[in-house]
Amino acid sequence: MKISLVLTAFFLTVMLPVLAACRTSNDLASGSDVQISAEVTPDPPVVGEGYVIITVEDAAGQPVEGATVQVRGDMDHAGMEPVEATAEPGEGSGEYIAVIDWNMGGDWSLSIGVALPDGGYVDESFDFSVDSD
Amino acid sequence: MAQQTSLERPRTLIDVLDVPLIGRLLRWRWGRLTLQIPFLLIAALLIYDGFTGPDRAAQNLATLVPWVHYRGVIVVVILLAGNLFCMGCPFTIPRTLAKRLSLTPRRFPRLLRNKWLAFAALFALFFLYEWLNLWSSPALTAWVIVAYFAASFALEAIFGESAFCKYVCPLGTFNFVYSTASPLQITAKNTDVCRSCVGKECVNGSYSPQTVIRLDAIPTLDGGTIDREVVHSPQGTPGCGTQLFVPQIRSNLDCVFCLDCVRACPHDNVALAVRQPGREWFQPDAWPKRWDLSLLVIGLGFMGIVNAFGMIPPVYDLMQSIARALGLVDLGLANATIDAITLLILFGVGGALMPAGLAWLAARITRALTRTVPKYNQRETVAAFAPAFVPVGFGIWIAHYGFHFLTGALAIIPVFQNFLLDHRIRILGEPDWSLAGIDNFTVIGAVQVMALLGGFLWSLIIAQRTALRLYRRRATNGLLPWALIFFGMMAAAIWIFAFNEMEMRGTILFD
Numbered sequence: 001m002k003i004s005l006v007l008t009a010f011f012l013t014v015m016l017p018v019l020a021a022c023r024t025s026n027d028l029a030s031g032s033d034v035q036i037s038a039e040v041t042p043d044p045p046v047v048g049e050g051y052v053i054i055t056v057e058d059a060a061g062q063p064v065e066g067a068t069v070q071v072r073g074d075m076d077h078a079g080m081e082p083v084e085a086t087a088e089p090g091e092g093s094g095e096y097i098a099v100i101d102w103n104m105g106g107d108w109s110l111s112i113g114v115a116l117p118d119g120g121y122v123d124e125s126f127d128f129s130v131d132s133d
Numbered sequence: 134m135a136q137q138t139s140l141e142r143p144r145t146l147i148d149v150l151d152v153p154l155i156g157r158l159l160r161w162r163w164g165r166l167t168l169q170i171p172f173l174l175i176a177a178l179l180i181y182d183g184f185t186g187p188d189r190a191a192q193n194l195a196t197l198v199p200w201v202h203y204r205g206v207i208v209v210v211i212l213l214a215g216n217l218f219c220m221g222c223p224f225t226i227p228r229t230l231a232k233r234l235s236l237t238p239r240r241f242p243r244l245l246r247n248k249w250l251a252f253a254a255l256f257a258l259f260f261l262y263e264w265l266n267l268w269s270s271p272a273l274t275a276w277v278i279v280a281y282f283a284a285s286f287a288l289e290a291i292f293g294e295s296a297f298c299k300y301v302c303p304l305g306t307f308n309f310v311y312s313t314a315s316p317l318q319i320t321a322k323n324t325d326v327c328r329s330c331v332g333k334e335c336v337n338g339s340y341s342p343q344t345v346i347r348l349d350a351i352p353t354l355d356g357g358t359i360d361r362e363v364v365h366s367p368q369g370t371p372g373c374g375t376q377l378f379v380p381q382i383r384s385n386l387d388c389v390f391c392l393d394c395v396r397a398c399p400h401d402n403v404a405l406a407v408r409q410p411g412r413e414w415f416q417p418d419a420w421p422k423r424w425d426l427s428l429l430v431i432g433l434g435f436m437g438i439v440n441a442f443g444m445i446p447p448v449y450d451l452m453q454s455i456a457r458a459l460g461l462v463d464l465g466l467a468n469a470t471i472d473a474i475t476l477l478i479l480f481g482v483g484g485a486l487m488p489a490g491l492a493w494l495a496a497r498i499t500r501a502l503t504r505t506v507p508k509y510n511q512r513e514t515v516a517a518f519a520p521a522f523v524p525v526g527f528g529i530w531i532a533h534y535g536f537h538f539l540t541g542a543l544a545i546i547p548v549f550q551n552f553l554l555d556h557r558i559r560i561l562g563e564p565d566w567s568l569a570g571i572d573n574f575t576v577i578g579a580v581q582v583m584a585l586l587g588g589f590l591w592s593l594i595i596a597q598r599t600a601l602r603l604y605r606r607r608a609t610n611g612l613l614p615w616a617l618i619f620f621g622m623m624a625a626a627i628w629i630f631a632f633n634e635m636e637m638r639g640t641i642l643f644d
Contacts, residue, residue, distance in 0.1 A: 022556050022557065023185055023186075023555050023556055047634065072566075074189050074190075074191040074192065075190075075191060075637050076189075076190055076191075076266070076268070076269035076637055077190060077191075077196075077200070077268050077269060077537075077637035078190040078191050078193070078196040078197035078200055078201050078268065078541065078544065078548075079191070079197055079200070079201035079537055079538075079540060079541020079542075079544045079569065079570070080191060080540065080541060080544075080569065080637065081541075081544070081566070081567060081568075081569035081570075081572070082191060082566050084566065103572075104634075104635065104636065104637065105446065105634050105635075105636040105637075106636040106637035107269070107637060109189060111189075131446075132446050132633075132634035132636055133634070
C-alpha cells in the first residue's frame with residue numbers, strides 16, 4: 001500500500017507537469033493580423049443543411065483571395081460526431097462558403113482554419129445555436 | 134476434512150469467489166487495489182487533460198469519458214454484475230492515507246446518518262451539471278473530479294467510518310440504489326458460523342497493531358464444534374467501511390463491493406453470491422422503512438425524467454415561461470442568475486416536490502382504498518412501494534445514458550489519438566473524427582423504448598406483489614395509485630425520448 005501511495009504521489013506531482021510541458025500548443029496562428037468573420041444561413045441555423053459564409057480580410061481590411069478554408073463543427077456535448085467541410089470561394093471578394101450538415105440541435109462551436117496564400121495559418125472559433133426545427 | 138464440511142455452504146448458493154482466477158483475484162489482499170489503480174490513472178489523465186487539453190468538450194478526454202463512457206457503461210455493469218464501480222473507485226485510495234493521518238476519528242454526526250445528505254448531493258450534482266453545463270467544460274469536469282478526491286479525503290480524515298461513501302457520494306448513491314437490481318450480493322454462507330464468531334471481523338476488521346491469536350469454536354454439520362484459529366495482525370484487513378454486518382445483509386444498498394468482509398472473515402464464510410436480479414425488491418424486510426431512503430429512491434427516478442427533459446427544446450420554453458411569470462427578466466438579473474433560479478425551480482419541483490407529493494398522495498389513497506389506515510402508516514406504505522420505483526427509474530436512466538453512449542462510444546478513439554498527437558506520440562496515427570457511434574436513431578430509439586417498457590413492467594410486477602402481500606383481496610385497489618405513477622413516469626420518458634428532438638444546449642437567453 002505504501003508503494004502505491006508513493007507511486008500515486010509521484011505520478012501526480014512529477015509526471016503530470018512533465019506531460020503538460022510536452023504538450024504541443026493549440027495556437028497555430030501565424031497570421032494574427034488576418035480577420036475572419038462568419039455568418040450562417042439560415043440564421044439562426046436549423047437542423048439540416050446550411051451555409052457558413054466566411055470572410056477573410058487582412059490587417060488593412062483588404063479581402064484575402066486564394067486561401068484554403070476548412071470548417072469543423074463540434075457540438076458542446078462530447079461524443080457527438082463532428083461535421084467537417086472545405087469552403088469554396090464565394091461571389092464576394094475574400095468570401096468563402098461552406099456547406100454544413102447540422103446533424104443535431106443544440107450549441108455548436110465552429111472552428112474555421114484558414115491556410116493563407118503566403119503560407120501562414122490562422123484559425124478562429126465561432127459559436128452558434130442550432131434549432132431543432 | 135472436518136473443517137471443510139463444517140463450513141460447507143448451501144448447495145443452492147453459487148459463489149463468484151469460487152470461480153477460478155476471478156475468485157482468487159477478488160480474494161487477494163491487493164485485489165481491490167488492482168482494480169483501483171487503473172481507475173486512478175484514468176482519473177489523473179482526465180484531470181490532466183481537463184486542465185491542459187483542448188477546451189472543446191468533443192475533443193477532450195475529461196468531458197468524453199465521464200459524461201459519455203462512464204455513465205453509459207455504469208448502467209450496464211450495474212444491471213449485469215453489480216456495483217463494480219464502487220469496487221474500483223479511485224477516490225478511496227487517498228482515503229487510506231487520510232485514515233492514517235486521522236488522529237481522533239469521530240463518528241459522523243447522528244443527524245446526518247441517513248440519506249438526506251446523499252439526496253441533496255445528487256440533487257446538487259444534477260443541478261450543477263445543467264446550470265454550469267459541465268458536459269461542455271473539460272476544466273469544470275476536471276474540478277469536479279478533484280473535488281471528489283478532496284471531499285473523500287477530508288471526510289475520511291475527520292470521521293472514522295466511510296462517511297463519504299455511505300452518506301455523501303452522489304455517484305455511490307446512484308450505484309447503491311440501482312445495484313439493488315444486480316444479480317450479485319454479499320451474503321453469509323452459513324449464518325450459524327456467524328453466530329459463533331467472536332470477533333465479527335467482517336465488520337470489525339482483522340487489523341491489529343500487534344499480532345493477537347484466539348480460538349473460535351465453530352459449529353459443524355454434525356452438531357459439534359471445532360476450534361478455528363483467528364489471527365489479528367498488522368497485515369489484517371479493515372472491516373466493512375459502511376458498517377454492514379454480513380449475516381444481516383439483505384440488500385446491495387450501502388455495499389461498495391470492496392470485499393473487505395471476504396478478506397477479513399477468518400472462517401471463509403462470506404460469499405459473493407449469485408441471486409435472482411432484484412430479489413430484494415420482493416423481500417419486505419430487505420430495506421429499512423425510512424423516509425430518507427424511500428424518497429431517495431423515488432426521487433432518483435423523477436430526477437432521471439428532469440435530467441432527460443433538460444435535453445429537449447420544450448425545457449427552454451418552460452424556463453423562459455417561469456422567468457417571465459416570476460418577473461425575473463424585469464429585475465434586470467444576469468442570464469446566469471435567471472438560469473439558476475429557473476433551473477432550481479424546475480429541479481426542485483420535478484426532482485423533489487413532485488416525487489414526495491405523489492408518493493404521499495398515493496400512500497393516502499392506497500390506505501383509504503384498502504381500508505388499512507389503522508394498520509399501516511404513511512411511512513410504512515411509502516416504504517413498502519419504494520423498491521418498485523427502482524426498475525422504472527433505472528429504465529429512464531438507461532434510456533438517457535444509453536443514448537449518449539450508443540451515439541458516442543467510438544469517439545474515444547480519435548480523441549485519444551488526438552491526445553497522443555498533442556504529446557508528439559504518433560503510434561496510433563491521425564485521428565479519424567468520423568468515428569462516433571450508432572447514427573441510426575431508430576435503433577437507439579428501440580433500445581430506449583425497451584428499457585422504458587421493461588422498467589415499467591418490472592415495477593408493476595413488484596408493486597403488484599407488494600399489494601398482494603399487504604392487502605390480499607384489495608390488492609388491486611392498493612396497486613392502482615402506484616401503477617398510475619409508474620405509467621406517468623414511463624409516458625413522460627417516452628414523450629421525451631421518442632417525440633422530441635434531442636439537443637445539447639447550454640445557452641439560454643431570457644428576453
